[in-house]
Amino acid sequence: MEAAIEVRDLVVKRGKRRVLHGLNCSIPSGSVTGLLGPSGSGKTTLMRAIVGVQLVESGSVTVLGEPAGSRRNRGRIGYLTQDPSVYPDLTVRENARYFASLYDGVTAADADAVIANVGLADQATQLVGTLSGGQHARASLACALVSRPPVLILDEPTVGQDPVLREDLWNQFRATAAAGTTVVVSSHVMDEASRCDRLLLIREGELVADDSPEAILAMTGAKDLEASFLHIIRSRESVR
Amino acid sequence: MSPRILANTTSRILRQLRHDHRTIGLMVVVPIVLLTILYFMFEDAPGVFDRIGLIMLGVFPFVIMFLITSIAMLRERTTGTLERLLTTPMHKADLLFAYGIAFGIAAAVQAAVAASVAYFLYDLDTQGTKGLVILIAIANAVLGVALGLFSSAFARTEFQAVQFMPIVVLPQILLCGLFVPREQMAGWLQAISDVLPMTYAVEALQEVGANAEATDTLWRDLGIVAGCVVVALALAAATLRRRSP
Numbered sequence: 001m002e003a004a005i006e007v008r009d010l011v012v013k014r015g016k017r018r019v020l021h022g023l024n025c026s027i028p029s030g031s032v033t034g035l036l037g038p039s040g041s042g043k044t045t046l047m048r049a050i051v052g053v054q055l056v057e058s059g060s061v062t063v064l065g066e067p068a069g070s071r072r073n074r075g076r077i078g079y080l081t082q083d084p085s086v087y088p089d090l091t092v093r094e095n096a097r098y099f100a101s102l103y104d105g106v107t108a109a110d111a112d113a114v115i116a117n118v119g120l121a122d123q124a125t126q127l128v129g130t131l132s133g134g135q136h137a138r139a140s141l142a143c144a145l146v147s148r149p150p151v152l153i154l155d156e157p158t159v160g161q162d163p164v165l166r167e168d169l170w171n172q173f174r175a176t177a178a179a180g181t182t183v184v185v186s187s188h189v190m191d192e193a194s195r196c197d198r199l200l201l202i203r204e205g206e207l208v209a210d211d212s213p214e215a216i217l218a219m220t221g222a223k224d225l226e227a228s229f230l231h232i233i234r235s236r237e238s239v240r
Numbered sequence: 241m242s243p244r245i246l247a248n249t250t251s252r253i254l255r256q257l258r259h260d261h262r263t264i265g266l267m268v269v270v271p272i273v274l275l276t277i278l279y280f281m282f283e284d285a286p287g288v289f290d291r292i293g294l295i296m297l298g299v300f301p302f303v304i305m306f307l308i309t310s311i312a313m314l315r316e317r318t319t320g321t322l323e324r325l326l327t328t329p330m331h332k333a334d335l336l337f338a339y340g341i342a343f344g345i346a347a348a349v350q351a352a353v354a355a356s357v358a359y360f361l362y363d364l365d366t367q368g369t370k371g372l373v374i375l376i377a378i379a380n381a382v383l384g385v386a387l388g389l390f391s392s393a394f395a396r397t398e399f400q401a402v403q404f405m406p407i408v409v410l411p412q413i414l415l416c417g418l419f420v421p422r423e424q425m426a427g428w429l430q431a432i433s434d435v436l437p438m439t440y441a442v443e444a445l446q447e448v449g450a451n452a453e454a455t456d457t458l459w460r461d462l463g464i465v466a467g468c469v470v471v472a473l474a475l476a477a478a479t480l481r482r483r484s485p
Contacts, residue, residue, distance in 0.1 A: 014485055051327050055483045069482060075329045085320030089256045101248035102328045127259065143324070 004029035004151060004182035005050055010059035012045050019045045020205045022059065027184060027198070029150075032177045034196030035186040036229070042205040043186040044082055047153050050184070051079045063151060075103060078149040082156050082186075084140035088129030092120050092139045095128055099143040106147045117172060118142045119165055134160045141169075152176065152183045158192065170195050190226040201229055208232055241333050249330070249338035250345075253312070257346060263308070267346065271300040271354040279362040290365045290449065293358050295418050297373055298445045300354060301347045301381035302438065303409055309343055309388030310401045317392070326482045336473050336480075340385050347381030348374070368448035372458070376448065379465045380441045386472035393479035412438035417446075437468035 005027040012020040019042045027033045035043045048054035049061050052069015061068035064076055086095045096111035115124050118138040123131060128139050141157050154173075158166045174195070177183045185196070193199055194213050201209035209216055209232050213225060220228040257264065275293060282288035316322040316335075325335060351374045358364040366373065387408055395401035415425070415433040422433055433439050444461035451458075 053323055053327060053483055055485050069327075071329075074327060077327060079324060079327045081320045081324060083320055085324045087252075087256060087321060088319070089259050090252070094252070094255055098248060098252045099324075099328070102245055102325075102330055104329075 002029050003027060004064055005184070006060075006062040007046070007049070008060045008062075010046070010049060010061060011057040012042075012049060012054060013057050014045065018057075018205065020049075023202075023205070023207055025200055025207055025210055027182060027200075029182045030177055030180045031197040032173055032183045032185060032195070033198045033200060034193050035184060035200050035202065036188065036190070036193055037202035038188060041202045043202055044155055046202065047079075047155050047184065047186060050151075051077060051153055073151075075147075076149050077151045077153065078144040078147060080141055080144040080152075080154040080157055084128075084136045086128050086136070086140045086143055088136075089127065091125050091127055092131070092142070093124040095139055096142050096146055100146045103147040110148070111142075111146055114142045114146045117145070119168070134162070134165075137161070138165075148176075148181075150181055152181055154183065154185045156186055156188070158187070158189075190224075190229070193225045199225075201232065203233060208236060241331050241337070242329070245330050245334045246338055246341075249334055250342045253338055253342035254345065256312075257342070267304060267308075267350050268353050270304070271296075271350060272357050274300065275354060275358055275362065289362065291446075292418070293362065293364050294366060294373065294445050294449050295416075295442050297351065297355055297358060298377050298380045298441050299413060299418075299438075301351055301377045302384040302441070303405070303413075304350070305343050305347050305381040305384035306388040306391075306409055307402070307405060309339060309385045310392045310395065310404060311398060313339070313389050313392035314395055314398060314401045318396075322480075323484070326480075332477050332480045332482075333473075336389055336476055339389055340382050340469070340473065343385045344378055344382045347384075348378050351377035351381065366449045367452045368450075368454065372448045372454060373445065376441060376444050376462065376465075379462055379469075380438075383437055383441070383465055383469050383472070386469045386476065389476040390472045390479065393476065412436045415439065416442040418442065437465055440464040 003026040007023055007025045010020050010023045023046065035046065037043050045054060049056055050063060050068055052073065063073050066073050092115055096115050097108050100106040100108065100111040115121060118141050120135060120138055120142065123135055128136060131139060137160060144152065144154065158169055161169065173183050173185060196213060198212055199209060199216060200207060216225065216228050220231040222228040222231050275296065278293055278296060279289055355370055355374050359370055391404040391408055392401055395404060415429060415436060416438045422430055425433060440461040444458045447455050447458040
């Protein structure tokens, strides 16, 4: 499978601290890749580098054959930040329609459709600032999905959502990937890992595993992914 | 730049303003209240309201738009919407000009109401036309927007953002010739006054007060204010970085 995203020797410093230490990975197109790791491990920093808003120390990030953040790539990538980034003083519909209007050929009807897809049809005319936390996050997700970009970078899109909705959102991610979209989803919940085609486990700014969930399970012989990751981390630490 | 993105962003900013009824109310009512106070302060001093009231019609939009824009832009930064916008096809200039146009429109409404009250209720007397006064007020408002966009880059919190008002706005009001005529100022104060854009906006208003026709000085002063707007917007664009640490 062709790689949609290529990360080579990526080093990122935030302040004086090195957050990513020469990270390498390639993310295949038309798949759901899970970015897993504890809080502070560098997941968000890697995602920001892929989107092209992170100042990098050295190394390269290539998205769809162009440097991350290039003018052309800005029309081809959808980014959901970890904290919802929508306008609280606009309604759900006004937010979605505004973000839709920034892309060529994306219509108000597309905006209304994506609002329904994230389960906010009944709240479409409500101000985002008056929504619950989970709804607020979904309003933000709608604005990332609205342009139906070929690359979706979603930072913890399902946190705080109810189980039924989470299931529904994951089915949508899987469906968009099946249609050719490259989806990168970060999470710190291990039970979501099994829904991904491929997993990248990051710990302290280094990639400690990069494989399919099945392969990781087989390699470690553990009963679930949580145990597999523990196994991988412990065996790395014993090598040190 | 993209005309479509610029237009959509302008209407998005106006829509945000429209949802905030109290801010709209304050924007319209506060200048009227202040003009009323001024009028009655100088009720028995002939000609003083004509001088100070006129200048105030230019000062209000500058101060208010500076504050509103600083906070609005700071919100874009702190809520992450700015970072998100910078991942879309939007050009930096689209965003900055959209703020200038949107708040310029709001300022036009504010200036029209304030000027109408000053002229019809309080008999403000100027040789030149009310239309020119409103035009200068709008230019001043856009100057406030541009300086607000720029200075918001140096603030991380709302507390810091409002502190820029005494730094950026007050010296301009003190030195623009409102309190002491510029010719009577110490040389070094006059030199500072010479490089502050508000000085020229106030001079332009004084020209409208004293002359029936628009003078060359007036157009030169408006040109200087417009030039300062462009410089402030360019500086603001330079502080907007797509990539951040």
